[in-house]
Amino acid sequence: MVPPQWYLLLSAAVFCIGLFGILTRRNALLFLMSVELMLNAANINLVAFSVFWGNVTGQAFSLFTMALAAAEVAVGIGIILVLYRNFKDVDVTKATTMRW
Amino acid sequence: MVGAFDYAPAIVLLPFLSFLVALAGGKYLPKGGAFGGIAATAGSLLLSVWVFLTVSGGETHNDTLYTWVAGVSEETVSLELGLLLDPLSAMMLIIVSLVALLVHVFSLGYMNDEGETGLPRYYAGLGLFTASMLGFVVADNLLMAFMFFELVGLCSYLLIGFWFRQEGPPSAAKKAFLVTRFGDYFFLVGVVAVFATFGTAAFAGPDSFPHIAELAMPGGESPDGAVNTFGFDPRTWFTIVGLLVLGGVVGKSAQFPLHTWLPDAMEGPTPVSALIHAATMVAAGVYLVARMYGFYALSPTALAIIAFIGGFTALFAATMGVVKREIKQVLAYSTISQYGYMMLGLGAGGYVAATFHLMTHAFFKALLFLGAGSVIIAMHHNENMWDMGGLKEKMPVTYYTFLSGSLALAGIVPFAGFWSKDEVLYEALVHGLGGSTLLLGAYAMGLVAVFFTGFYTFRMVFLTFHGEPRTETARDPHGVRWNVKGPLVVLGVLAATAGLVNMTPVAEMLGMPGIELLHKWLAHGGIEMTTSEHYVTLLEEQADYHATHLSPLVPGLVSLGLALAGAGLAHVLYNVPSPERHTDKLGAIKTLWYNNYYQDELQVWLADGVVRPLARAADKFDQGVVDGVVDGVSSVSLFAGGRVRRIQTGIVSNYAALLTLGLTALVLVFGIMGGWFV
């Protein structure tokens, strides 16, 4: 059996990649994909510990997260479309009207 | 058996009822409600006479009528309103109700016949004024006295300001209320001090505060510390309390330095002036001192101060009366001066003398004011004496009654004022010679004032009635009717004869003590501890006042001589066909007197030059500093918010970076706190 540390390492790596993407990418689509990565990092943890403890609650939660992620993508794509329509671009740093 | 005392509350309530009737229905009543007022005051007068007769039968009444505030627990003092009917108040009741009745009748001539508007308001005011004063007279405790004292002040405000559509009267009314209010402030402090000290404010009886105070004096029957004297020794504390109450007296009785409201109060209708000066408001102050004389008698300091205020005011006001042009102004200053004599009498230990002067003055001053009112009607409301002259032939009734009042005011034998003023001065002299030498100073001032009084009184008489008419109106004066002449005649007779009830010098000379009726009246039959006999004992024991034995003849002749000298000078100067303005020869002194020693300017300066800038400065301070701090706090938070919101850049990546940083910081903090890195 694979020890849980490996899963933790994997999950942390995926999370960091996602975080890196959010902090550095300006393209809204890549932004969305990075968020997806971070959510899946959490999923990995949930499933891993679920198996490790023999408790299915974690797996159930990961299913919830996937559903959530799907919904989020739907909303996110919608926002990006509107963004493109209004700013003729999907660069998140261009759309700065919602500030002080 | 139902006696006079059971009906005594009606003495106060009848005029109050006339106030309500005139207020509510005066519009629909004939003469604007005047008849209601006349009926009410006549009823009060009858009941007062009945009370007087009952009191002269040796009965007195001192009982609670209405519990204003009942203490729920045992320790809580109840505040009560009651009636105190003894010789002093019975006498005063008659004076007040009589003068009020005559003033009501006179008003028919002065107000109704002259076609004034607002008569219901006028008669309502008169009714309330009379009721308040009568309530004050019968008050059995200091709190009740204060309450009616204030109501009297309200009525003076309403009536002085009767002609509110002009500039002058509202201003005078305001001044009258405000100046007396200043005195009442001290009075009110005195009232609460009396409650705090004695736990009661009753005037008479074994549980009255003068009596408790007497027992608490050093050598009294009460043990030390029986009353709370706030750390002072009893005499000092009682002096302080007495002087506090005196503040109200000085205000209402128009004594120096709070006398300035009174001449201004001449802006009111003349009958009101008569009522204020003779029987109600101004008399209230002096009456109050007489009412609680047992308390003042404990403090020689307070008595000396009273005497000095009185003597000084008598002289001070008399000098100003010498140069005035308006007839009512002369009378106003004479009132201040005469009340100064009463204060002098009270301060000098002449309780009976002062009360006597209060009585005679009520008659002759009411007479003089009503006479002046009659003249003013005749002159079509011109009050300047220099526009008059020669009215003697045109209005004989007014002239002779006015002359009677003037003789009384000047103190010419045998008119009322002579006997009473003379006795006041005599008391000051004998007590002054008897060891209280300070009183001699007050006596001297009072004596000099006699000369001035004689002079200004007859200057007024001669200018008004003698010589040649100096204007068209004086040549053809407006006639007056019975309702003016009637009251004048009644008062004219009283002014001539009222003094005969107490001819002390005559009694002394002829060895007939039986004819000093007022002395007997106040000495016997009263409630124990409030008789003049008891006051004499108190004065000797506590205030160290001793009367030298001296024949009243010589001092009487001296003051009579001075009065005659003053009157004679006036005769020489002014009883000529066309008198000149002799007072102009006084030069700067005349200007000083004519401007009332610049007292009014001083008070106006205090109001406009001190209080107003102070208030403005306080307002600036309040808006700038106090409110500035409040607004400053809000500005600071608004400014801080304005800066902090700059982190809301609108760039998603920045938010994400902040989130990450925040998370990292939290993890670090938790890690360090939780010791994860050890």
Next chain:
Amino acid sequence: MIIEALIAVTFVAALVVFVAPDEVAGRLAAALSVLPVLGSLYMWSSYDAAGNALTGGSVAFETMVPWLELGGYTLHWHVGVDGISMPLVVMTTILTSLAIFSAWTPIDDRQSQFYGLFLFMEANLLGVFMALDFFVWFIFWEAVLVPMYFLIGIWGGPRRKYAAIKFFVYTNIASLVMFIGFAALVFGLGDSVSSFDLPAISRALRGGELGSLYGVSAETLKAVAFVAMFLGFAVKVPIVPFHTWLPDAHVEAPTPASVVLAGVLLKMGTYALLRFNFTMMPDQATAFAVPIAAVAVLSVIYGAILALAQQDLKRIVAYSSVSSMGYVILGLIAYNTYGVGGATFQMIAHGLISGLMFMGVGVIYNTTHTRMVGDMSGMADRMPVTTGIFVAGAFGYMGLPLMAGFAGEFFIFKGAFASTVHASMPLFTAASMFGIVIVAGYLLFAMQRTLFGPFRLDTDYEVTTAALHETVPMFVLLLCIIALGVDPGLFFRMIQDAVNPLVGGGLP
């Protein structure tokens, strides 16, 4: 149950008026506002309690049911009245009802919302005076601010937004300070009470059951809590120097709101001071006697001097309220029957009299459209009835005997002068009494210049006689004032009864 009925009827009336059409809202609100008046008068006539609700006395019309459990603390729906709150309830209903009548003329837009909010405020005010559980009390206490905020902010004068926000934020921050102070006390009491029930807390505090909290000793905790609560309530009263929201709020507020603001809302502060600080912590109160008496004197004199400088009639009356509230504080600190009882009586008296004065100013404003002293003169000529009532009210304010103001002030002076809490009390009393001269000064000056003299008006409005629905409420108030002045026992009897346990049992 009558208390619940009273509050519920008022709430329902508020809702009904809120949805009623504008044309009938005023009349409907006036008609419905009579119901609470009748209810409170019935309560007053059948009042049968004795003693102080917070010190173990019996409570009239009491209801106490557990409501919520919150972190080990039980919250009760606990309401009831005693001799201190009963008069305030009666005054609240009467004053609100009369204010609604007087609102018919000046309020001409969004009437249903105005009257709905007005009744909503009344319901909350009633709740404040009748709640006996801190939680319930605090909800009502805060909920009063909301309708008043809108009344000032929507129907107010030109600077209404500034005034409304200042009023709301200032008093709300004060509530927070007070809340923290009180919460510290409740947590300090810990398991010995474990509820927010005011009588229980009061008894525990007076019984010395306060323990230490987070290492702070009970004495320090009490002192800090006392100061925090005093400051919190001081803003509401308001005591100088926390008074500056008041003139702004009054000047901007529509007249009917001013009537209730001065008449009832200020009394919330003094009522709370009496209920919390002076009932629960008498030792701290007497320890702070000198500073409290000093701010009382400062409020009286400073407020009166400020009133002297004002040109706006409403500002004059507003500052005079600061002055009058100073007397109440002086009476509270006296700690004897006449002092504390007089302070309670003065709350009622001042509520009625300041209500009358604001109505009078309102009537003058409605006809002349100015409140500036310099803009008019001789109004008595054109508005004799209004002038008469106004003069009567002004003399009531000056403390004319046989009117309620004199009774209240005299009780306070008498109590404070004889007070034993500190040797300097007579001096403080004498100093504060000078306020009666200054109040006469500014009111007489203002009346002389506006009401008397030759008629003159600098605005272009026709002066007409006031409508009946404007003068009759003033007249009713005047009658109440005179009735209370002639027979203070109407209220003072029950007040004494409720105050005596405080002054007897609270002091060493």
